[in-house]
Amino acid sequence: MTTTEIPNWLEQRAFLTPDRIAIKTETKEITFLQLHNHALKKANQLTYAGVKKNDVVAILMKNSIEMIEVIHALKYIGVITVLLNTKLSNQEIEWQLIDSKTNMLITEASFHEKTIHFDKNRLFIEDMPSLPEKAFEVEKTFSIEKTDTIMYTSGTTGQPKGVMQSYGNHWWSAIGSSLNLGLHQDDRWLAIVPFFHISGLSILYKSVIYGITAVIHEGFDAKKANDAIMKYGVTIVSVVSVTLTRMIEELAGRTYPKSFRCALLGGGPAPKPLLEACIEHQIPVFQTYGMTETASQVVTLSPEYSISKLGSAGKPLFPVQIKIERDGIIAEPNESGEIVVKGPNVSIGYFNRPDATSEAIKDGWLYTGDIGYVDDEGFLFVQDRRSDLIISGGENVYPAEIEAILLSHPHITEAGVTGVEDKQWGQVPIAFIKLAEEGILNTDDVIYFCEGKLARYKIPKSIYIVDTLPRNASNKLLRRKLIELIEG
Ligand code: ATP
Ligand code: MG
Structure with missing residues (x-):
């Protein structure tokens, strides 16, 4: 094995700590060994259905154990996985399937109408239990350069772009986050964000890389999310401002237990009144800045700075460098300019879009299109999108x-x-x-x-x-x- 290869994540985790709980839903718990066995079975079935190494397979599913099993199964075969947003319209789905050159779509019966145009190469998860199996050669290692997933940007500033996220991008994202938040053996990370967004997918990867439980809810429900923290040992949750606001309302003055150590708040600007409410209710909020192109967080603010640096997205994660550029020159502290980032979690580019790639990534530095400034102590403040x-x-x-x-x-x-x-x-x-x-x-x-x-x-x-x-x-x-x- 060369230094650019990492053991197959789930297989390695199932070998190291087979009996730890990998996933907990409201009704079920499965261990890493069970998850590995299920993923292997699904990989055999997908092989029977014609999926082979280096194919492109898209997933359009709601968060579930089955979806997680499919995500891992595709890695066992060595497939590039496209994760589709379930809220996209028929036309948007069709466009992303064509743009990504998808060979097969795995979806669920409830999305029958949404994916009707792809009926030839469509597999419903409900039909999988009856599929026969066929052996294949399991990918024992993952090459850090290889593309693992293609995930489309949200399309806020224009047409969504398919970001190629490599195994190395995801690996370093998980490592960078753990160097910042630390790793506790009894951590439980609540996933109420969808797995088709990097905020959600990265929880699944952290779960197998760290050996911790991912607690998953199909959709967001403020009471269930709070119960998971209050009663079921959740220590970390990834949230956006709307969900955190609803959780604080539902909390109605109660306080979270000490074991709850992090509400990772990202995806967009954090409103000051929300940050102030977190301080008031002693919620350990970590503001964070990141994007699809950086396979999750690049900058994070620890709660000890939440008062003195209110509104800041924080400092870079350990493997990440950041600079602010104004007309090609590094800006002075407190001077606004484009946020530019570099690190092993930065994507190699947009799928099939060499022009967009060379415009955004120069010499490994990603030009984010966001404007911000760094204060004289190195804290980043994100102001807005350049285009707006x-x-x-x-x-x-x-x-x-x-x-x-x-x-x-x-x-x-x-x-x-x-x-x-x-x-x-x-x-x-x-x-x-x-x-x-x-x-x-x-x-x-x-x-x-x-x-x-x-x-x-x-x-x-x-x-x-x-x-x-x-x-x-x-x-x-x-x-x-x-x-x-x-x-x-
Ligand atoms: P597109 O690139 O297609 O226009 P998008 O940029 O909205 O879509 P994402 O990758 O989902 O797609 O979102 C990342 C963007 O979200 C960042 O570039 C930034 O503009 C915004 N964002 C993320 N975190 C923060 C934050 N803490 N504060 C302000 N904005 C943030
Ligand atoms: Mg963007």
Whole structure:
């Protein structure tokens, strides 16, 4: 074996600690040995169904033990796995299947209609138990250079891009996270994020690499998530701001046990009121910044800094380097520019997109398209996406900053800000908001609320009250589509 090879993760884990619990659902628990045996059986069945090494196989499934078994089974065969978002439309799924050159799709009966166009090479998980088996040669080692998964970006700034994530990317992501959070033998990581997002998939990989239990819920339910922490020994949970907010509401003043040591909060900007609520309720929140291209976290803030560095995404994980670039030059501390990152968890590029790849990755450095600054102690503050920046009268205006102020109003439940052309200033910000109750506020009230909290040039020139804001399948706001709400 060369140094670029790692033993097959699940096989090695089943050998090292066969009897530890690998996965716990609300009704079932399985050990690493059982998980290995099930994955091996599924790999034999998939071989019978025609899947072979180096094929591309897509998975469109909801979080379940079966999905985890398929994910591992495909690695045993040496397949490249495409993970599809279950909220995508038929056309979006079709596009991603074609773009990734998928040979076979594994899905579930409930997605029959969604995947009808792929009926020739489609396998339903419900049909697997009756499939015969055929032997194949198990991949005993994983090469760190080999592509393990193709995962599409959320498509917030344009068409989603298929990110090639190698075995090495995932491995280093797991190692980098453990060097930061530490590893406790009794850790239990709650997965309420989908496995088709890197935040979810990385929990499965950490479970086998670390030898800890992944507690999985099919969907998110605040009470069940809190019960898992209060009663079933969960020590770490990965969350986005919406889910953490609902969990705190459901907690209703109770406090989590001491054993609960980390709420890893990522996926987008963290609203300050939420971070303040975490401090108030003694929730050990770790703000984190990462993306599909970095196979999960690159920067994380530990709770000891949650007050002194409120709003920061933290410092880089051990294997990661970060710099801020402005017009090709490294920015000074506290000066904004593009966030650029390097590390063994950074993808080698976008599948079949050499142009997009060479534009984003230069000499191993990934140009994230996000703007931020690093303060004089090395803490990163993420400000916004470069493509959404508004330049008004020569000043940079970050939509995320204005949205955060709007969202701090108790009657505003959603907010989106974009720029429109203006004769005098070049561009000015305008805002779209959703109210908790119809008629509870008018647009003048909103402007009045912003005064004093935002500099004059950042106060939206127009406010539109709307019923829904445009969002993608990852529930992220599509600022580029906001303008269509008034064009019609
Ligand atoms: P696309 O690349 O197709 O436009 P996307 O960037 O939304 O989609 P993801 O990889 O799912 O796809 O999201 C990563 C992005 O999420 C980051 O580049 C950043 O813009 C945002 N993000 C993640 N964490 C944070 C954070 N802590 N603060 C602010 N923004 C964050
Ligand atoms: Mg992106």
